[in-house]
Amino acid sequence: MSPHLLTLAEAAALIAARKLSPVELLEDCLARIAAVQPRLDAFIRMNVAEAEEAAREAEAEITRHGPRSPLHGIPVGLKDIIDLKGHPTTCHSKQRLDHMAEADAAVVARLRAAGAVFPGKLATHEFAIGGPAFDLPFPPARNPWNRAHHPGGSSSGSGAAVAARMVPAALGTDTGGSVRHPASHCGIVGLKPTYELVPRAGVFPLAFSLDHVGPLTRTVRDAALMLNVMADGGQDYTRGLTDGLRGLRIGYVRHFHEKDQPASAEMAAALDEAARLLAAEGAIVMDVTLPSLDEFSAVNRTILAAESSVVHEEWLKTRPQDYAAVTRRRLLPGLFLPAVDYMHAARRRTQLLARVNEVFADVDLLLTASSMDEAALIDDEPEVERTYPRQARTPFNVTGQPAITLMSGLSSKGLPLSLQLAAPAHAEALLLRAAHGYERAAPWKDYAPPC
Amino acid sequence: MTDEEIAALVKAAGLEDTAARYPADVRAALAQLARHKGQLPRSSDPTLEPTPAYVAPRP
Structure with a gap:
């Protein structure tokens, strides 16, 4: 098997057994990137020489002492709002073309200390909010399942690169679903951990009280291995991963996709099938009711508008021409938002969190x-605008609770369908265990895009 | 919303130059806010306080 096809866990096992060298893995990933990048535009800047040097150092160290961690010698892509020392963090924007990161972001420093290598920076929606857009310094990333379609966003390059087997893992950020959206549209695993479990220092902010950093990987085990390094606390999230679903109480929030924002028939059927499969594996699946998606969306939208406005106020006044039109349109409302609306949203957040925690008293997950729809055509702006907010990811940015998305099927157009599992704050181990149980029982982990 | 009302809001936000260059974007921003305003839940409880998600206690 070509090394670029290996999952992170598979590559790590071969590296630990001295059957695969980090140099060989990196070179094969770089060859894969060269082959598919012209069709997918997942990367916006390569870092080949530095990555090759890091891979050679990893190889020498592993030969002498063994790997520092399962990430030693593993290529990890970085969304280009995350600082990598000595490289620009452009945020995919004209506003930041002359930026230079003086230090690694805290999460990058953790990955580097664990031995990861960084082959390049990945496409994003501008400042993690404006996209897909064609009036930016770099083209938008494409969906590996069909390049005419949107890969999801804002961590669009991260989703495309992992799904297309360019790198085994990537980092994304998630303020209203931006790790889980590309994971959903690209048929991979996207994990948004509990708020502040992964440090945000060195990550360009969108909305500080909603922003999360998370991994995009091909498997749940790989997500756990990434989280082991990225998270505070030194917990081993692979422990108990294979304990299965038996006895877990899972609340099925049907009204999100049946009433609040009716999903496509194929998406709804795939969710029902996933619920059936979870029950067949021993979980106790029951319907539960949360506040409506519209409420979560309104709170998320208001807080995001207010908090992002302080980040972008100066540029919106002095350099509005250096944003993509879609970014400008999405950021401007924040400058007109009354303070009282921000406080209403923040106060309602208290009640929403309390209600979700009440439900978690009765269920584990x-x-x-x-997403309510499969990926839209990337150049069909009305359809992108229509489908973008049709999703159930924002509730867990509002509550700060961990959530993970996985592939749940393929649509008749050959595009990935998806589901989401969520857990109480700091219950990532339980969340990953359940996700792994589903992944193991379902056939989708073996499906790969045709690119 | 009248032109005068828009001009007053633009002035209050300090966005005169931006509004002059991108008047359609400013109008769209204001229209979006007006559209969404009714969707935001508003509690009349004077004692309710914000509790950001990030204070969720660790186990």
């Missing part, structure tokens, strides 16, 4: 839709 929640099963919900992620």
